[in-house]
Amino acid sequence: MLKLLESMKKSPSYVASGQKVVVRQLGRQDLKRIKRWFANLELVSLAFGLQGDASTLQRIADDYYREIFWWQKNALAIDTLSGECIGFMKYTIREDHEMHAKVGILIGERPYWEHGYGTEAMQMLLRYLFENLKVDRVELDTAEFNTRAQRSFEKCGFRKLGAFAEVNHHDGRSAQKIWMSMDRAEYERVCLP
Numbered sequence: 001m002l003k004l005l006e007s008m009k010k011s012p013s014y015v016a017s018g019q020k021v022v023v024r025q026l027g028r029q030d031l032k033r034i035k036r037w038f039a040n041l042e043l044v045s046l047a048f049g050l051q052g053d054a055s056t057l058q059r060i061a062d063d064y065y066r067e068i069f070w071w072q073k074n075a076l077a078i079d080t081l082s083g084e085c086i087g088f089m090k091y092t093i094r095e096d097h098e099m100h101a102k103v104g105i106l107i108g109e110r111p112y113w114e115h116g117y118g119t120e121a122m123q124m125l126l127r128y129l130f131e132n133l134k135v136d137r138v139e140l141d142t143a144e145f146n147t148r149a150q151r152s153f154e155k156c157g158f159r160k161l162g163a164f165a166e167v168n169h170h171d172g173r174s175a176q177k178i179w180m181s182m183d184r185a186e187y188e189r190v191c192l193p
């Protein structure tokens with residue numbers, strides 16, 4: 001619990017620069033942009049790994065937007081080097097016998113897909129989580145149909161651990177998800193020079 005409180009205290013001032021992106025604490029100034037991204041239902045479907053009808057996807061996006069609106073902690077904006085916000089990442093930390101982080105990412109500006117921005121941002125988040133917050137493992141899930149995301153996560157060093165069906169409580173439909181993970185030893189082997 002103490003570690004978790006410390007990690008929450010550390011996050012607001014975080015800023016890091018890479019070759020393509022700057023990662024920083026998400027702020028209220030970013031919310032308008034996120035709302036615009038969440039009006040794009042193709043993006044919502046990819047981001048949440050669901051293929052419901054338009055009203056279901058919109059409800060999911062609205063719920064998530066409300067969460068981000070009230071709770072921007074543990075959310076990092078992704079900016080280009082020229083300062084345009086193109087996406088964001090979110091993480092939650094759970095502590096039992098180990099510290100686990102569950103992460104998610106969305107590049108909301110489509111022209112920036114498939115140019116390495118998302119992969120670099122995720123690599124920076126991994127560095128932050130393993131090195132600053134000292135987590136033992138980072139996990140995520142993504143839709144089975146989201147092969148672009150799977151490829152990007154594999155490039156970061158995530159390993160596929162399995163598949164599962166997740167039931168969407170909004171419409172009862174089930175979606176096939178892929179669960180991916182990286183532990184500290186894998187991070188040190190794959191990501192450190």
Ligand SMILES: CC(C)(COP(=O)(O)OP(=O)(O)OC[C@H]1O[C@@H](n2cnc3c(N)ncnc32)[C@H](O)[C@@H]1OP(=O)(O)O)[C@@H](O)C(=O)NCCC(=O)NCCS
Binds near residue numbers: 104112113143
């Ligand atoms: C997923 C995401 C974060 C990846 O970031 P990115 O900057 O686009 O990723 P990159 O350009 O580094 O890598 C994408 C890789 O997927 C490959 N790719 C593209 N389309 C693909 C497809 N349909 N199937 C498989 N691989 C695909 C690219 O060729 C590239 O691999 P390569 O470098 O070996 O050629 C970003 O595209 C995004 O946010 N998309 C929309 C929302 C989303 O899907 N979020 C993830 C939810 S879990």
